[in-house]
Amino acid sequence: MKQKRNYSLTAKERKQKRMAEQNKQADGKSYVSKPTVEQKSAAPELSAEAQMAKSQTQSKRMTIIVGCVIGVAILLIIAALLAPVIMHVVNPYRGYDDVIAKFTLSNGMELEYVIDEDEYDTTATNFIFLANNKYFDNTVFYDAQGGWLRFGGYVDQPLSNNTSDYKRSNHRSDSEDYCKGFGALPNNRFSKVTEKFGYRLYTRPDDRNDNLVKQLGTLTYRTDTATEFQFYYGDYTETVPTNISNIECAMVGHALNEQTKKNLKSIRAMAAINSHLSDGYLWKPPTPNIRIESVKVYNLNSSKWADFDFLKYLEGKDSDGNQRYTSWYGKA
Numbered sequence: 001m002k003q004k005r006n007y008s009l010t011a012k013e014r015k016q017k018r019m020a021e022q023n024k025q026a027d028g029k030s031y032v033s034k035p036t037v038e039q040k041s042a043a044p045e046l047s048a049e050a051q052m053a054k055s056q057t058q059s060k061r062m063t064i065i066v067g068c069v070i071g072v073a074i075l076l077i078i079a080a081l082l083a084p085v086i087m088h089v090v091n092p093y094r095g096y097d098d099v100i101a102k103f104t105l106s107n108g109m110e111l112e113y114v115i116d117e118d119e120y121d122t123t124a125t126n127f128i129f130l131a132n133n134k135y136f137d138n139t140v141f142y143d144a145q146g147g148w149l150r151f152g153g154y155v156d157q158p159l160s161n162n163t164s165d166y167k168r169s170n171h172r173s174d175s176e177d178y179c180k181g182f183g184a185l186p187n188n189r190f191s192k193v194t195e196k197f198g199y200r201l202y203t204r205p206d207d208r209n210d211n212l213v214k215q216l217g218t219l220t221y222r223t224d225t226a227t228e229f230q231f232y233y234g235d236y237t238e239t240v241p242t243n244i245s246n247i248e249c250a251m252v253g254h255a256l257n258e259q260t261k262k263n264l265k266s267i268r269a270m271a272a273i274n275s276h277l278s279d280g281y282l283w284k285p286p287t288p289n290i291r292i293e294s295v296k297v298y299n300l301n302s303s304k305w306a307d308f309d310f311l312k313y314l315e316g317k318d319s320d321g322n323q324r325y326t327s328w329y330g331k332a
Contacts, residue, residue, distance in 0.1 A: 093298045099124075100256060100298045101131060106291035109263045111231070112256040113219050115297065120251045122201050122324045123221040127252050129310050130227060131295040133184045135172065138293065141267070144233075144286045147214065149267055151292060152228030153197075173197040173227060188332070189311060195330020197226040199314060202322045203250035217255030217264065223248045233264040 093100040103111035117124040130136060135153065143150040153172040172178045179193040187193050203223050206212070213220045216234040230249060255261050270286040314325040 091298050096299060099128065099300060101127070101253070102296050102298070103136075104293045104296075106293055107267075109266070111260050111263055113253045113260070114256050115219075115253040116251065117301075120207055120253070121318055123203060123207065123250050123252045125313065126201060126221065126226075127219075127229060128297050128300070128305075129184070129308070131297050132300075132305070133182065134294075135182075135227065136292050136295045138291060139172070140285060140289050140291050142285050143230075144268055144270070147232055147234055148230040149233055149264060149286075150222070150228060150230040152222070152225065156289075184310060186311075190330050191332055192330050198330045199226045199325045199328040200224070201226075201314075202318070202324055202326050204320070207250040208248060212251055213249055215254070217261045218251065219253040219255075220249035221252050223250050231264055233261075233268045 092102075099115040099117050101113045101115050103113070105111070115124050115128060117128065136151065138155065139151060140154050140156060141149055141151050142154040154170055155172060156170045173196070174194060176194055179196050180187060182196060185196045190196055201221070201223065203221070208223070212218075214232055214234070216232065218232045220230055220232065222228040222230060229252065255264075267286050267290060270288075270290075311331075314328070315323075317323050
């Protein structure tokens with residue numbers, strides 16, 4: 001009689017076990033049992049030191065974020081406060097409707113002028129064109145007599161005071177290098193580059209009226225030249241020949257303020273009275289020489305000046321139907 005085996009597993013349980021092993025061998029997968037709830041709850045908690053380190057890290061992160069927000073807010077406030085100052089530095093005449101020219105001189109003075117572009121179209125545009133292209137920068141006043149303070153392209157006073165000497169040896173229009181580098185007038189439009197400034201402009205008779213131009217502080221254009229201008233400082237006492245005091249000129253603008261007029265009179269006081277004037281152009285600069293360090297123009301009409309072509313402008317006609325230049329030797 002066979003002895004009956006004592007199995008710890010039932011037949012059904014043994015069958016399930018065999019099938020599980022067969023399935024495991026068939027697909028080659030390794031099964032990992034998921035942690036039980038008891039196992040999860042058994043995970044170790046963070047130590048007190050680790051919790052403190054974590055808290056400090058979060059606190060630092062929050063401090064940095066708050067600091068950045070405050071920093072940006074401060075920068076925005078500073079920008080809002082500085083904006084008017086910056087705008088004033090960029091354009092100190094922002095509140096004016098007129099075109100303003102500011103002359104900065106080597107003696108520390110400033111001359112501030114309203115440029116009457118609408119009223120004196122051709123002469124004012126000529127001045128603005130030259131000033132925008134730094135033509136007057138680092139030049140000298142070459143004459144202060146007969147009520148006028150004159151400037152316009154002389155890099156130094158002429159070599160002699162001979163009354164018959166008008167050799168403009170120190171004038172920019174005689175420098176081939178300067179004229180060639182003056183890109184606002186293209187070189188290929190001139191048979192000789194030193195004739196770029198050989199134009200003469202049409203000016204209305206009314207703009208040359210003595211009662212108009214001989215008012216204290218006026219800025220006028222020397223109509224027998226292309227680039228020379230003069231301030232009228234008035235109140236002069238020296239005796240001067242008619243052909244000196246009445247050199248033909250036309251209006252460009254007028255002094256912006258009383259300080260500019262006072263500065264003109266101060267400059268006039270620096271020039272010794274010339275008691276032996278005769279005829280011709282004379283050189284009588286203030287003593288010592290005063291340089292125009294810069295001329296800057298503000299409040300320009302962008303629609304006119306953004307892509308301004310001086311040649312094209314002068315070849316056109318003014319509001320009265322007159323061609324703006326009467327002659328221009330050397331222009332191709």
